[in-house]
Amino acid sequence: MAHDDPHHFEDIHQALHRHLPSEPALRVKALESLLIEKGMLDPKAVDAWISVYTEEIGPKRGATMVAKAWLDPDFRARLLADGTAAISELGFEGWAGAHFKVVENTPAIHNMVVCTLCSCYPHAVLGIPPNWYKTAAYRARAVRDPRGVLAEFGEIIPDNVAIRVWDSTSELRYMVLPERPPGTEGWSEDDLASLVTRNAMIGTERTLRPAGQGRR
């Protein structure tokens, strides 16, 4: 560590806890004002980033990758062999996309992604993670009780299906390639992509259904 005092950062955090405004919204407002006054922030760039992650970069990118993989065996092979190259192939470059690995569900295997130590997530292809992904409950339980977590999402995983939980402890980022639902033969890429939910690509949903045949 850069500091001899082992409690250096704990002391800073406690001082911040005592002195910063009591409401998160007020804390953020004070931080933004301060950064602007210090010449460290252009608020128009903040607006631009919010627009990027609310309108442009989100799970539609991942869903496009999944639909392409369902339709094109060559793309599927490339996606599974080198996810980062597949990101570049589709022009989906972005935050936390440099070491991207896609893991494939099969009739015998179900994959599920977590980050127990913080909340690592493949932002370039899935955007902003859902709040539950960042909660202590999901981070604590996903590795130890994946079947219980999946049941809360409405998925009962049979005993003959093995679960693989991927704990994102390095800069590798994981996404699940779900199985293509039956009854979608002949569907277009766009129609297939519309079936692919964010949760299916995190692995908290397994069974995708054509519209009108069950929950979203």
Added chain:
Amino acid sequence: MDSVHDLGGRQGFGPIDTGESDEPFHAPWEARLLGIVRAMSRPAGWTIDRFRFVRESIDPADYLTRRYYDQWLQTYAALMIDSGIATVAELASGKAAGKPEGLAPPMSADAVTKAKRAMIRFDRPSDATARFAVGDAVVTLRNGAPGHTRLPQYARGRTGRVEHDHGAHVLPDRNVDGEGYAEPLYTVSFAATELWPDAKGRDDRVYLDLWESYLAPA
């Protein structure tokens, strides 16, 4: 560091809130904070691992009760104080008593068009020979490093199997101070029953990415 952030396998947490809306942000301040941290000027030494280490140092009660982006806010505030960029009083009031020197000017809105496509790599060229091969049985360290580390408590002192060799990646334990030292990184899988004897799925496995210095031959 063995703080409360290391949550994997801890019990006592209730059900997951599976019914939340699909909106990326659940309050305007959350979106604002995300935008601020993507756009703000920052010293070179603020590596991802330094950020994580400082977040791990948040008081355990705050860590477990404050929302995610609120923790980010406090982490960046602490980094600013540590780097001499701001004081607690400035962060509390939002009023600057002085300006930092030596920082790049802030990102403009136009620059976001390029920055949103940026991808930071963490692999490094290395002449090191990988100590382990795919299929090898390995055992993890029994104890974690005193500072920042990415070997969770639930996977310590356990035997697993090497699944992938990713080449050399920057070692988080030493990247807190921006050292950039790299060593071989592997994906190692563990039987759920090796981690927790009462695991329900007898064939379930947990996969972690672990650096070579976290491992020994089994």
